[in-house]
Amino acid sequence: MMLSFFDQFASPIFLGVPLIALALALPWILFPTPTARWLNNRLLTIQGRFMNRFTNQLLLPMNPGGHKWALLFTSLMLFLMTLNMLGLLPYTFTPTTQLSLNMAFAVPLWLATVIIGMRNQPTHALGHLLPEGTPAPLIPVLIIIETISLLIRPLALGVRLTANLTAGHLLIQLIATAAFVLLPLMPAVAILTATLLFLLTLLEVAVAMIQAYVFVLLLSLYLQENV
Template sequence: MTLSAFDQFLSPVYLGVPLIALAILLPWPLLPTLAPAPLHRWLSNRLLSSQNWLIGWIVNQVILPLNPGGHKWAALFVSLMMFILSLNLLGLLPYTFTPTTQLSLSLGLAFPLWLATVIVGARNQPTEALAHLLPKGTPTLLIPVLIVIETISVLIRPLSLGVRLTANLTAGHLLIQLISSAMLFLLLQMSPAAIPTMIILFFLTLLETAVAVIQAYVFVLLLSLYLQENI
């Protein structure tokens, strides 16, 4: 039986039960919380301090630049970035599955959140929201064309969000799988030639780790920019 390199992206099934739900829920128990600690403790452990630093950095980079009306979205954006970041990083471990390589999950996250920003803009400032569809000073003859183009650009935003996240992670995982297969073949046939391949695989893994972090940040950052236009 010939296996495809894309078989690694198939949703795993065990005894007829899809395991994608388990993969999605797994990151949450790994995140430390203050609940088990006594309320009178002032000092936290290193893991909790690192998480608090990461949350503070997300708030400073994504939430504070927004208008005050967007600060109420802080908890949602922080939770979303921690969730996507955990899924992306856990998917780099051996014998694991990355749910964010599934376009259905990425679009399932992107479309409702994008639609929420559009609804907020239509409710709070409908005139300004419609004004984005027509730049100021547009010639009369170009008005219908630009309205159609701007409408398409707005409607395509959730698709670009989901495809960007899925495509980047899929490409990285596929490249790691191909190079690791080549390294295994060279290790069995020509051991000295496998050493450069191991070095390449190591640096590629570091690069894919950076991509996993950056894609989670870009996903939330673009959503915050869409929200900024509608508040």
């Protein structure tokens, strides 16, 4: 019985074609495209204002050298947010519950920030490995610790996103199964369980949005250290 709960995280295949490719392409189809008209409609106006506010908030504490990443960060957050939200619909698949996909996002972007720091300001980038004023006997230990903390950053990014979405989906399925089983036995308890399921679904919607923002925010902080 417990194994069936994890079937929702397996990549579905239809006629031998992995549907994860369709799930990844679907968000870009749903976004409205700009028109050549002077005045946009309400949906395009709301989308533009949201993207502008998010970009300003994200890049406000960053040096001008990091503003070149504005388009990438905004697109990544919208993409991850849409993937997470679509995964809450019935008969859908959430690609961001796969650690391999999240690591494919995290590792190249984190590595790009490290390479930029090493290329533009190598002394400052290497200075993060050894805090100023460190006693001489602790220097080798601190360098090892800081190096490990630097290398573990992409793993933390990918695991954080995967764990939060996986836990939320599992909890929703467990409570939904409990409500379905209790309905003929104890209707009152089943109604309370269904109410809890509704509240948990609202919380999961918020988590889907927050985790996409946190993923991009941490990437921006890594970039800020290297520009």
